[in-house]
Amino acid sequence: MKLPTRLPVLADSAAIEQAALLLREGRLVAFPTETVYGLGADARNPAAVQRIFAAKGRPADHPLIVHLSNVAHLDEWAINIPDNAIKLAAHFWPGPLAIILNKQPTVPVEVTGGQETVALRVPNHPVALQLLQAFGGGVAAPSANRFCRISPTQALHVAEELGDTVDLILDGGACTVGVESTIVDLSTERPRLLRPGHISYLQIEAVLNTALLLPPSLKPTHTASASALRAPGMMAVHYAPSTLALRYRAEQLPVLLRELTASHKKAGLLTYREVIPENPIAQVIQLSNHADAYAQALYASLRQLDQLQLDIILVEQPPESEAWRAVNDRLSKATRAY
Numbered sequence: 001m002k003l004p005t006r007l008p009v010l011a012d013s014a015a016i017e018q019a020a021l022l023l024r025e026g027r028l029v030a031f032p033t034e035t036v037y038g039l040g041a042d043a044r045n046p047a048a049v050q051r052i053f054a055a056k057g058r059p060a061d062h063p064l065i066v067h068l069s070n071v072a073h074l075d076e077w078a079i080n081i082p083d084n085a086i087k088l089a090a091h092f093w094p095g096p097l098a099i100i101l102n103k104q105p106t107v108p109v110e111v112t113g114g115q116e117t118v119a120l121r122v123p124n125h126p127v128a129l130q131l132l133q134a135f136g137g138g139v140a141a142p143s144a145n146r147f148c149r150i151s152p153t154q155a156l157h158v159a160e161e162l163g164d165t166v167d168l169i170l171d172g173g174a175c176t177v178g179v180e181s182t183i184v185d186l187s188t189e190r191p192r193l194l195r196p197g198h199i200s201y202l203q204i205e206a207v208l209n210t211a212l213l214l215p216p217s218l219k220p221t222h223t224a225s226a227s228a229l230r231a232p233g234m235m236a237v238h239y240a241p242s243t244l245a246l247r248y249r250a251e252q253l254p255v256l257l258r259e260l261t262a263s264h265k266k267a268g269l270l271t272y273r274e275v276i277p278e279n280p281i282a283q284v285i286q287l288s289n290h291a292d293a294y295a296q297a298l299y300a301s302l303r304q305l306d307q308l309q310l311d312i313i314l315v316e317q318p319p320e321s322e323a324w325r326a327v328n329d330r331l332s333k334a335t336r337a338y
Contacts (some may be wrong), residue, residue: 004159008171011127020271022135022167028055030158031131031143032172035076035096035121035181035198036151036299037158038141039166040066049110049140058147063113064140065098065181065232068122069132077118077138079104080105085186085209091207094124094179096198100231111140117187121151127172128329144169148238150306153178153299156328178296179326183231183258184212194231196326197230198295214216239299241306242324243268245313245335252338256314257281268305271316298327302334 011032019029026048029040039055041048043066053060066077071089074081078101087100103118112118120138123129132139143151144158144166152158178218182197184204186190192213193201226279248256250273260267260280268283269275272294277284285301287294305313315335318324 002092002154005163006159006166006169008155008159008169011130011170016130016134018129018134019170019336020132020167023131026051027167028052028165030152030155030162030166030169031128031141032155032170032175033067033096033128033141034175034177034275035123035152035179036140036175036201037144037155038123038156039129039137039144039162040067040141042135043111043138043140044106044108046108046110049108052140052142053110055162056142056145056147057283058142060110061113062142063115063117063119063231064111064142065119065300066107066111066138066140066189067128068120068138069129070094072136074101075121076105077104077120078102082186084191084210086184087207088184088186088204089122092159092199092203093122094129096177097121097135097204098181098183098232100185100187100194101184102187104122107176109218114211119158119183121181124173125172127170131170134227142232149233150299150303151239153296157300157303174296174300176205176296177292178298178300179330182316182326187232191242196329198292198324199325200325202322212243240334241302241312241313243306243313245302245315246338247315247317247335248338250319251314253314256338260312265311267312267314268308268310269314269316270301270305272318273316281314282310291318291327294318295327298330 002225026045044292045166098119100119145161158169177198182199183195185192266282272287272289
């Protein structure tokens with residue numbers, strides 16, 4: 001493995017103050033949230049935001065989430081804020097929920113991908129909150145990785161991916177949630193779920209006391225048309241390792257292994273149940289059979305297998321229940337079905 005060109009620094013008070021200064025100078029800072037590590041820039045500075053896209057290789061029409069220190073700053077970024085937004089913020093912020101609202105005219109188009117809406121959230125991580133408070137403004141921050149690749153849940157992942165394209169990497173330990181935030185669109189009359197996450201659509205519906213419009217991938221029987229609104233993490237391929245990754249069901253594994261043996265392929269296996277290693281499996285990583293614990297370790301495990309120079313990564317299909325919805329959403333984009 002190639003050594004990173006910029007090493008993370010412990011996120012103590014001095015490092016956080018330095019990070020805030022760098023943000024004011026229009027530079028890039030990677031920092032931990034409860035979901036994944038973010039690549040942050042001053043959301044009011046178009047040139048700084050453009051540096052995010054350059055560092056990630058991200059298309060400029062893909063909107064970013066603006067991170068705020070508290071809900072009191074909401075009206076600095078959004079207009080026509082509905083009561084539903086206040087309800088969700090009161091219930092879930094700080095937390096892994098991004099809310100899409102109609103933007104203030106002063107919000108740079110570089111942040112919104114040219115749209116008239118902006119995604120906002122208050123992260124639930126002490127380092128992120130301290131940085132936002134020290135900086136005193138909104139920080140635009142997608143995941144701190146190359147576009148469409150595995151999201152980073154540890155500071156060293158950022159260093160390995162982005163190196164010295166980042167001016168400072170704050171190390172706040174491993175992320176506790178491990179998958180990106182839930183995104184709900186409140187910019188129109190009917191609330192709509194755009195991306196599942198740790199906070200489920202059922203939890204959101206319970207707070208709002210109304211049903212959400214769901215994308216077809218989450219509720220195939222739903223008759224509503226899909227939203228044209230662009231939001232983070234909606235690519236067909238995303239969160240993916242460089243190594244080919246196949247998603248299999250338990251009963252398919254014996255046939256799959258015979259095929260790989262016949263073709264002399266070396267494989268890694270990611271599973272949530274005990275599997276006895278056999279040829280051609282070079283490495284087995286067994287994760288928890290509880291959805292939250294599995295999600296927390298998912299990206300780090302995919303990254304570990306991706307670094308082993310394997311021919312293929314096999315990922316066991318998790319249960320297809322509501323508790324596993326966010327995990328299955330990420331795996332559907334990071335892997336191919338066998």
